[in-house]
Amino acid sequence: MSRPARATIHLDALRHNLAVARRCAPDARAMAVLKANAYGHGLLPVAHELADQADAFAVSCLEEALPLREAGLSHRIVLLEGFFEAGELPILAARQVDAVIHQPWQIDALEAVDSSHPIDCWIKVDTGMGRLGFAPDEAGEARERLQRLPAVGTIRWMTHLASADEPDSPQTAEQLARFGSLGIPFGSEGEGDTSSAANSAATLRWPQAHADWVRPGILLYGASPFVDPSVHEALRPAMTLSSQLISVKTLPRGHGVGYGGRFVCPEAMPVGIVAMGYGDGYPRHAPDGTPVLVNGIRVPLIGRVSMDMLAVDLRPVPDARVGDSAILWGDNPTAGEIARHCGTISYELFCRLTPRVPRVYRRSSQE
Ligand SMILES: Cc1ncc(COP(=O)(O)O)c(C=O)c1O
Incomplete structure (x- = not known):
């Protein structure tokens, strides 16, 4: 794969x-x-x-x-x-x-x-x-x-x-x-x-x-099922949606990111490209700032989500490299949190995941 x-x-x-x-x-x-x-x-x-x-x-x-x-x-x-x-x-x-x-x-x-x-x-x-x-x-x-x-x-x-x-x-x-x-x-x-x-x-x-x-x-x-996150502590997210950085580069101040240049770099900054897009079911309307976990650190999504890719601001993880992991939802951030950023509910995020995304089944002993 x-x-x-x-x-x-x-x-x-x-x-x-x-x-x-x-x-x-x-x-x-x-x-x-x-x-x-x-x-x-x-x-x-x-x-x-x-x-x-x-x-x-x-x-x-x-x-x-x-x-x-x-x-x-x-x-x-x-x-x-x-x-x-x-x-x-x-x-x-x-x-x-x-x-x-x-x-x-x-x-x-x-x-x-x-x-x-x-x-x-x-x-x-x-x-x-x-x-x-x-x-x-x-x-x-x-x-x-x-x-x-x-x-x-x-x-x-x-x-x-x-x-x-x-x-x-x-x-x-x-x-x-x-x-x-x-x-x-x-x-x-x-x-x-x-x-x-x-x-x-x-x-x-x-x-x-x-x-x-x-x-x-x-x-x-x-x-x-609730908006109040404190009542679901007992539950464990059953899905981790993940991918990797496939590009890391520094863009100069004033450079746009993605279609329409929705995000403009406020300074020279490292930008990562994650292999995940709306063709996988990740919401295209996710706004700037939607969290993505890169190497265990939350970084903000920047720019419009494309079909196969999305961009993240790597300033919080300046040592991130191509091949490093990116978690779109799971334990952190949760699907509920991403859904709130996108004005929807976790149900819709899960149901919209496309067949292109392989489902890999694991037990904790295999993780
Ligand atoms: C008739 C009916 N029962 C139960 C459920 C399960 O609801 P939930 O996923 O909120 O537990 C649904 C889901 O929409 C439903 O339509």
Whole structure:
């Protein structure tokens, strides 16, 4: 492998983070959210690593579910957006993949399908997210219709919280109250297997939301779901995005750096070029000053990010040389920190990492 850009995935961190979630929600089952290629970390390696700790996996579509079955994983797999067309139903039935049901047409489709392998369904209730789901006053009818169908197996309930990452928002309590008012046997009142509400933020911070199944996503990958960084100390970043300096040179005062000359050298200064760009998924709009770790020292990004390269101000590390390491995110700086510089969230940084970046899987014993 010649180009030095890579994403090292720390398998022990994934395990550690799921263990944190389980400790926070000891009475709930854990559905590890692996959609979008396990948030860019690699669907199958992450699934295999978490197979003995997770009770179920959640993905967004059949295309993400089938590789899990083909890899021999027999866990419950939940399609968070359900099925997109009736033609998928025979595959869901044959491969025993659960569907989230959020629209009446999906119930119509289940009414019309052959019933030899019933499909377990999760009725999605829109308790305030304003995205997928039946309104609370439509949920009972959806259940009645589903209960009559031989094509439907066990029926469970799901909702999604819009503001669990904001500890002071009243919305979570309001959503949970609406979910509770549906009369679903919740937590220990049921058989511990009827309902799910909690994403990562709620798993960590909202015990009232744990219900029977928690659905941690971002926390598995070691990024905080919160803006407040102090609440994610227990998590370990599962990805280190790194590369190397491929050029080091001194530019004179007044020299521009990169397209458009956004950065102008205020003095003669050493400038390093890192083999990492927006073609790898590093955000093109990263502003000057976004931190990059060169030889263990934080240096500021300067100039516009190009497709394959970005520039850094090497004045804090004047002895840096070609071949020296550059860490774009990991333990320091964290993906959350880079995301804040770029006006986004760590989720987006992870998901936008392109296939060009090799994912290298490591255990701490190999590091
Ligand atoms: C329905 C649903 N549940 C759970 C999650 C996991 O959320 P998080 O990554 O914040 O834990 C998501 C992610 O967007 C989701 O859409």
